[in-house]
Amino acid sequence: xxLLVVGSVALDSVRTPFGEIQEGLGGSATYFSIAAGxxxxxxxxxxxxxxxxxxxxxxxxxxxxxxxxxxxAKGKTFRWKGSYGEDMNExxxxxxxxNVFQTFRPELPSAYKDTSFVFLANIDPxxxxxxxxxxxxxxxxxxxTMNYWISSKPRALKKTLSRxxxxxxxxxxxxxxxxxxxxxxxxxxxxxxxxxxxxxxxxEYGALLFKQDTVFWSPAYPLETVRDPTGAxxxxxxxxxxxxxxxxxxxxxxxxxxxxxxxxxASFNVEDFSLNRLRKIRREEVEWRFRxxxxxxxx
Amino acid sequence: xxLLVVGSVALDSVRTPFGEIQEGLGGSATYFSIAAGxxxxxxxxxxxxxxxxxxxxxxxxxxxxxxxxxxxAKGKTFRWKGSYGEDMNExxxxxxxxNVFQTFRPELPSAYKDTSFVFLANIDPxxxxxxxxxxxxxxxxxxxTMNYWISSKPRALKKTLSRxxxxxxxxxxxxxxxxxxxxxxxxxxxxxxxxxxxxxxxxEYGALLFKQDTVFWSPAYPLETVRDPTGAxxxxxxxxxxxxxxxxxxxxxxxxxxxxxxxxxASFNVEDFSLNRLRKIRREEVEWRFRxxxxxxxx
Numbered sequence: 001x002x003l004l005v006v007g008s009v010a011l012d013s014v015r016t017p018f019g020e021i022q023e024g025l026g027g028s029a030t031y032f033s034i035a036a037g038x039x040x041x042x043x044x045x046x047x048x049x050x051x052x053x054x055x056x057x058x059x060x061x062x063x064x065x066x067x068x069x070x071x072x073a074k075g076k077t078f079r080w081k082g083s084y085g086e087d088m089n090e091x092x093x094x095x096x097x098x099n100v101f102q103t104f105r106p107e108l109p110s111a112y113k114d115t116s117f118v119f120l121a122n123i124d125p126x127x128x129x130x131x132x133x134x135x136x137x138x139x140x141x142x143x144x145t146m147n148y149w150i151s152s153k154p155r156a157l158k159k160t161l162s163r164x165x166x167x168x169x170x171x172x173x174x175x176x177x178x179x180x181x182x183x184x185x186x187x188x189x190x191x192x193x194x195x196x197x198x199x200x201x202x203x204e205y206g207a208l209l210f211k212q213d214t215v216f217w218s219p220a221y222p223l224e225t226v227r228d229p230t231g232a233x234x235x236x237x238x239x240x241x242x243x244x245x246x247x248x249x250x251x252x253x254x255x256x257x258x259x260x261x262x263x264x265x266a267s268f269n270v271e272d273f274s275l276n277r278l279r280k281i282r283r284e285e286v287e288w289r290f291r292x293x294x295x296x297x298x299x
Numbered sequence: 300x301x302l303l304v305v306g307s308v309a310l311d312s313v314r315t316p317f318g319e320i321q322e323g324l325g326g327s328a329t330y331f332s333i334a335a336g337x338x339x340x341x342x343x344x345x346x347x348x349x350x351x352x353x354x355x356x357x358x359x360x361x362x363x364x365x366x367x368x369x370x371x372a373k374g375k376t377f378r379w380k381g382s383y384g385e386d387m388n389e390x391x392x393x394x395x396x397x398n399v400f401q402t403f404r405p406e407l408p409s410a411y412k413d414t415s416f417v418f419l420a421n422i423d424p425x426x427x428x429x430x431x432x433x434x435x436x437x438x439x440x441x442x443x444t445m446n447y448w449i450s451s452k453p454r455a456l457k458k459t460l461s462r463x464x465x466x467x468x469x470x471x472x473x474x475x476x477x478x479x480x481x482x483x484x485x486x487x488x489x490x491x492x493x494x495x496x497x498x499x500x501x502x503e504y505g506a507l508l509f510k511q512d513t514v515f516w517s518p519a520y521p522l523e524t525v526r527d528p529t530g531a532x533x534x535x536x537x538x539x540x541x542x543x544x545x546x547x548x549x550x551x552x553x554x555x556x557x558x559x560x561x562x563x564x565a566s567f568n569v570e571d572f573s574l575n576r577l578r579k580i581r582r583e584e585v586e587w588r589f590r591x592x593x594x595x596x597x598x
Contacts, residue, residue: 086480180384183503184521203505204482208521216597219516222483222507256598297517297596299555 001139002114003030003245004043006106006131007108007121007234009052009070010078011217013094014273017086018227024274025076028121028144031231035238042238043112045069045131047069049100059279068109071101087092088229089203096134108134117245119209119237125153125160139248140225142166144237150177162194168237170201182268183208185262186214197255199240199262201233205270214252219296221267221289228273232266235278239265257280264289279283300438302544303342304331305430306368306404306420309353309377313391313572316385317526323573324355326377327420327443330530333577334537337585339544341537342411344368344430348376348399353553357512358578364551367408372399373466387528388502395484402588406546407433416544417534421445424452424459431462438547441465443536449476460526461493467536469500476477482507496554498539498561500532513551517558518595520588527572531565534577538564 005028012026020207026088033042036259050072060067064086078101081094093102116133120143128143149157150173157177158194161167167190169177178186183200188211198210202220211218240262244254264286271277304327310327315369332341342365359366377400380393394508405426407414414434419427419442427442443464450470457477460466466489470482482499486509489497497509501519508515517593539561543553563585570576 050500060492139485180526182523184523202504205501205518206518215595216598217505217518217521219505219518219596222514222516224481226481253598260598294598296514297518297561299515299517299552299593 001040001245001248002043002117003036003040003119003136003241004045004069004108004112004115005029005036005119005246006045006120007032008078008101008162009048010080010101011052012230012274013081014230015083016088017084018225019273021228021273023079025060026080026231026274028231028234030060030232030275031269031278032121032238032241033060033117034063034246036233036242036273038064038239038265038281038283039242039261041066041292042242043069043115045106045108045112045287047071047073047077047100047104052077057252069112069252071107073103075100081292082230084229088226091230095202097191106131111151116140116248117241118142118243119241120144120160120164121234121237122149122296125149129156129160130164132160140165140244140250142168142237143169144233145173147173147176153162158193164195166197166199167195168199168201168233170203172185174198174200175244187215200234201236201258203229203232207236207259207263209255211252211255216256216259219293220263221292221296223267223271226270229274230273231268231269235269236262236266239263258289260293261286263293300339300415300544300547300596301342302335302339302416302418302540303344303411303414304328304335304418304420305344305427306331306422307377307400308343308345308347309400309496310351311379311573312378313425313527313529315387315496316383318528318572319571324358325379325530325573327330327530327533329359329574330533330568331418331420331537331576332359332542333362333542334464334534334568335541336362336364337580337582338560339565340365340540341541342368342414344407344411346370346372346403347579348372348374351376358575366506370406372402374399379577380395381529383444383528384425387525405430417441417539418540419443419459419463420521420533422447424448424456428455428459439543439549441467441536441540443467443532444447444472444476446472446475457492463494465497465498466494467481467500467532469502469528469532473497473499486514491566496557500535502528502531504556506562507556510551510554515555515558518563518592518594519562520591523564523569524592525569528569528573530574531569535561535565535567538562554587559589559592562587562592
């Protein structure tokens with residue numbers, strides 16, 4: 001089935017205790033596309049500036065990413081600078097230059113309008129809804145969000161959630177958006193806001209998938225090397241949606257496996273800076289790690 | 300097989316956002332015995348003061364706990380006062396009165412010397428080793444410890460670890476004792492210090508069981524009601540050791556199931572203050588929750 005992502009393509013400068021990178025390829029739509037690209041072709045909607053290096057375009061194309069929705073606008077590409085301390089759980093943003101991203105209004109090429117699976121990465125909830133409006137019959141809509149939108153545009157976010165099937169967010173954001181500190185109660189509340197599935201990401205503690213009557217717990221793959229967590233959440237969503245979009249079927253088992261594939265792609269992503277690990281990934285490595293997840297929880 | 304615990308029997312005063320209790324029954328050996336009591340009889344070694352209520356003695360006896368090793372000393376019983384904030388992950392100690400526990404030197408009744416399974420709760424590592432010295436042929440020795448001993452008696456603790464088969468500790472303590480922030484590296488280092496199995500507890504994020512070549516991940520049971528986390532670690536160890544001690548066999552599968560039973564007993568324990576939930580537990584509730592854990596991770 002067709003899978004579309006709307007989000008950012010960026011140049012990230014990141015420092016962690018294990019090294020640093022200057023203006024590496026980044027952005028939510030990029031991480032998502034490359035991770036999902038292990039399973040399917042991805043249609044990308046994003047904007048870059050005149051300075052965006054051709055080599056990155058060539059790389060995305062080489063991975064089969066459909067770039068008809070990538071707009072090159074006057075000005076500079078979105079840039080983010082951040083650093084991580086020893087615990088690697090939270091990024092400290094050093095600077096954000098929105099540049100061409102500031103006036104980004106996602107316009108879908110007409111060839112994208114028959115898209116079945118849609119992932120709205122973490123952008124303004126009004127823009128997220130604007131994307132859904134452009135797709136007459138989506139089979140499944142998923143979105144991510146963050147604390148910034150939860151506190152600055154709660155009403156717009158709620159409107160968007162009423163149009164969404166799967167909501168991805170991290171643990172702190174789930175508690176904030178639901179206004180409940182107990183995670184089970186928070187998830188129930190989020191399910192009452194529209195989505196039929198809520199995925200709560202917990203970094204090195206794994207992820208949870210909530211539906212009305214079931215909970216599924218995915219571990220995080222224990223890693224000896226975590227070099228750069230940037231893009232983990234979007235690689236996670238990419239693995240999840242990439243796997244899921246291969247068929248029009250949303251059984252409990254397929255959703256659970258999608259969560260595992262999300263966890264797998266996130267686990268690869270954090271092993272190196274930028275997309276350096278995801279670039280090299282082979283399909284059989286993904287399956288080895290899938291079996292690794294099974295071994296991790298079997299009892 | 301016989302199972303012995305050495306630790307504290309205490310009177311705890313605890314406040315959480317969900318209520319409070321004054322001088323409720325507590326202590327590591329108490330939580331351990333009652334949790335393990337779901338699976339087997341427990342031999343207890345601890346000390347209480349002259350003021351220790353008879354009703355608690357009667358309760359422990361009614362649960363089949365062998366109290367020949369419970370010494371009643373001159374003075375007052377060990378008391379702890381603590382409170383928990385909204386996140387419930389860390390206790391704030393308001394006061395600790397060691398009282399008779401200050402001069403506690405565990406002496407095993409001769410009838411205990413043939414014990415097969417030994418659990419050394421979180422006490423001075425020199426005293427822990429003193430207990431092992433009194434048992435000629437233990438089949439398996441497990442111990443817990445804490446940040447206080449890691450920083451104040453590192454050498455004594457290391458000597459004790461060289462005599463221990465299974466080490467229980469929480470995540471922060473594992474990193475501290477191993478001097479490594481990556482949990483996989485920390486666990487490997489701890490395994491090199493003596494124990495053949497390391498169990499790392501992560502509260503609401505579950506627990507990990509490390510052996511030389513394998514890792515097992517137990518989730519934590521998602522709960523809507525967490526009233527009081529006091530004693531979770533000792534109930535965990537109780538469920539783990541209680542299950543394990545039923546047979547002299549330490550296969551990977553039995554260790555994994557022991558971790559699940561530990562998680563189950565901890566999950567019941569935190570649902571109410573003191574031992575109020577564990578008191579009421581029925582064996583079939585434990586098995587229902589065991590099936591709940593299976594459903595939680597199946598994919």
